[in-house]
Amino acid sequence: MLNARQVQILLLLWNQDHSGEYLSKEVNSSRRTIIRDISALNQELSIKNTAVINSEGKYSLEIHNYSQFQELITQFENQERNILYYLLINDFLSIDELMDKSFLSKTDITNSIDRINQRNKDILEIKSKVGLGYFVDLYFATKVDLLAYLISVIPKDTDSNTLKDTFPKDLREYLTDNQSTAQLQAISLISSANFDDFYNHKRDLLRNIKESTIENQIELVSKNFSIKLSKKRLAQNIATHLKRYNLFPTFISNLLLKQMSDLKQKEPFAFEMAQNLQAEIEKNDPSILINSDFLALYIINCMEIKTSIKPVKILMYTAQRSIAYINENLITDAVGNISMTSIFNIDEFNKQVTNESYDILVTNGFNDGLKHAPDVVINGLIDEATISRLKKLVSDNYFHNNLTQMxxxxxxxxxxxxxxxxxxxxxxxxxxxxxxxxxxxxxxxxxxxxxxxxxxxxxxxxxxxxxxxxxxxxxxxxxxxxxxxxxxxxxxxxxxxxxxxxxxxxxxxxxxxxxxxxxxxxxxxxxxxxxxxxxxxxxxxx
Known part of the structure; x- marks a missing residue:
């Protein structure tokens, strides 16, 4: 089993190649320890021929089977989520209690806690008190917010219909059924949480998010960047995003870190502008929850790209917005001549297909509520094989649609x-x-x-x-x-x-x-x- 340091090295090399000196500084270990860790990683990765770390010059990760690699990363992430789940619904838990609840070994638990603390320095820290055990100290959002997110990605058994009926009607437009159910369940699991206080605080946050204010802030920040934007559309998108995000904060998973890192290299000015925009919004109201990486996705999405051809129209359904925008950027980067529309609600997806003409339908996973069979199904993040299939479909549609112009x-x-x-x-x-x-x-x-x-x-x-x-x-x-x-x-x-x-x-x-x-x-x-x-x-x- 890999320890926290080795997992951190794996994630660092997934993002880009690094020298042994850089890795030793990042994980606070000696070069000799790095060499041993690389050997241990290669032994683990070779079991199913998942990947290999090459050591010629800089260390570089070569992935042989992306789906197996995703499973490995998800395995570590699920361990972390389970530990966080039990720590959030209890004030304190000893190591023995964590072992009993999570069915993990003592080593797995301590490694997972180390990984959680290393990766989430700006969000939380798992600490311990002598005689009491471990507890979570949060710096961002609330316990209910984090627990609701964990429940939404790893659902727990509950009567969702009963819970759904109690969700405030004035806030229903912002969340999916899965999110609202997860949030209500989180409130019921945390003894210190109060239903009315929680949602009154959320309403105060939403009232402070105004599209006109954000449009002015975009206008101010964009003067320092030569990025052509549809500013009105960007303000609408960010205002809607911030309302959803403040009502239900989401957290970037390990699986998205590589894609975010790649995007930052391809669109550095968009991410820099997003950081400036976050600073401007927070200056006006420090209570609003913001993640500039998500803002950058909206900026990239609203960049004006002029084209003289008729693009292939793609409609994509994904429940989780962060994954949707990552996939959207991966697709638009790899596949040319397309116009993508992302939908986050099954009913809206069915309505769009009925009312408008689309060349290709894409869904993230299968869903019983779909009335139209998708042309492409993605499971989580899009892989190379699915991108290749999408390229072929787009190619055929593109020339079919634009033949009279060519x-x-x-x-x-x-x-x-x-x-x-x-x-x-x-x-x-x-x-x-x-x-x-x-x-x-x-x-x-x-x-x-x-x-x-x-x-x-x-x-x-x-x-x-x-x-x-x-x-x-x-x-x-x-x-x-x-x-x-x-x-x-x-x-x-x-x-x-x-x-x-x-x-x-x-x-x-x-x-x-x-x-x-x-x-x-x-x-x-x-x-x-x-x-x-x-x-x-x-x-x-x-």
Whole structure:
């Protein structure tokens, strides 16, 4: 079993590579101890071939099985949560009482307490008193808040319907059923908690959170940053977030630390602005609970990104907002040409699907309340395999949706060729598109030169002359032929000219899409009438 120091080393290396000297300072141990800990970690990680820590130069963590690695981290986290749960519902507990309640060994408990204290220095500390035992000293939020969060992520047996009916009606819009039930259960478990006092305090906090004030604070803070934002939308989102967060504070789990760390490196100004915004809000009202990392997620979400193409619309349901925004950022970072909408309520998800048109539906886990089958199901944080599947779905939808922009009617030609010479016909059709103002002379020369130099691409009797140009999005020109051409002793029924910008990721997706379509079916010579409408049907049908 790993001790607290070894788990801390594992989490540090999950975030990024580190030297032995850095690790020894972070965990307050000698270099020799670090070497022993790395050896112990590799022994534990090798049992199921989960991962390995390489020691060439800096120490680096190489994960072989991400789901097993998640299970390992979750195992430690659940131990910590159980210990916190029992300490919160009791004023004091001895080590023997903790062992009896949690079914953990003395070593596991002391290691877990060390991990909790190391990772939550700004939130709490588990202390001990001689003759009494362990207790929790909280610096952030209240015992009810922390206990409610723990119950929401590790539910305990309770009559949820009975509890739900007692939740204050004026606060129901802010919480999910799971959260409100967890909060009521937490109040009932902590002897010192008072129902009326707790919710009156929450109402006072909510009254102090005003969208207009936050909008002014965003305006003030944003002057120091060159980030283009939809400030009105950001103020609305943050005001709603702060009301939910102050009514039900959530805490970032170990599984999100790596993603948060990566985001901070990719969007440093968003996180810096979030810290400044937190300071400004707290200056106005120190009683409001804020986590700047969550604010940064909203800032990133509201950044204005201009695009000339029609994005693939994705609707995603996730109950927990922090996980939703982490997944949203992981997806938008890995998958281009998308517009994502996150929903946190099943009924709202069903309503959105009914009222609006979405290309792809994503849910976090299965839920009995779903009226529409999801295209993609995520369990917790999205993994590489699911991202790859989502990329394929997005790629297909993207080109299906934007085909008329890439291949407008002006870029289609039915050519009554009298010659079967491929290069002669290509030269003539390029001249046609130049005369029509759809292509410039320079690009025509580039395309022709590439073909004559032997850079031909043929897929299933379709020739694809292709070249690179500075363009906002990929462009295609389709030439239907009256009679087949000959190219390298192969009959050519269609010429599809493709112009891409190799600095944009979509060019790879375009060729993958074309390859898939062209390999699945052959361009017909006689079965259908040759016109623009039928060419679109051909490229839109799998």
């Amino acid at each position: 291949l407008p009617k002006e870029n289609y030609l039915f050519y009554e060729n009298r010659s079967d010479n491929y290069f002669k016909v290509l030269k003539n059709v390029l001249k046609y598109f130049i005369d029509e103002g759809q292509l410039d002379q320079k690009m025509s020369v580039k395309l022709l030169n590439r073909e004559e130099e032997g850079n031909q691409l043929m897929i299933n009797h379709v020739a694809l002359p292709h070249a690179v140009n500075e363009t906002d999005f990929s462009r295609m020109f389709a030439v239907d032929l009256k009679t087949p051409l000959k190219l390298n002793k192969t009959d050519i029924y269609l010429i599809l000219i493709v112009i891409v910008n190799d600095k944009n990721d979509d060019y790879k997706q375009l060729f993958n899409y074309l390859y898939k379509i062209l390999n699945k079916k052959q361009v017909s010579q006689t079965d259908i009438e040759k016109n623009y409408t039928n060419i679109l049907k051909y490229f839109r049908t799998e």
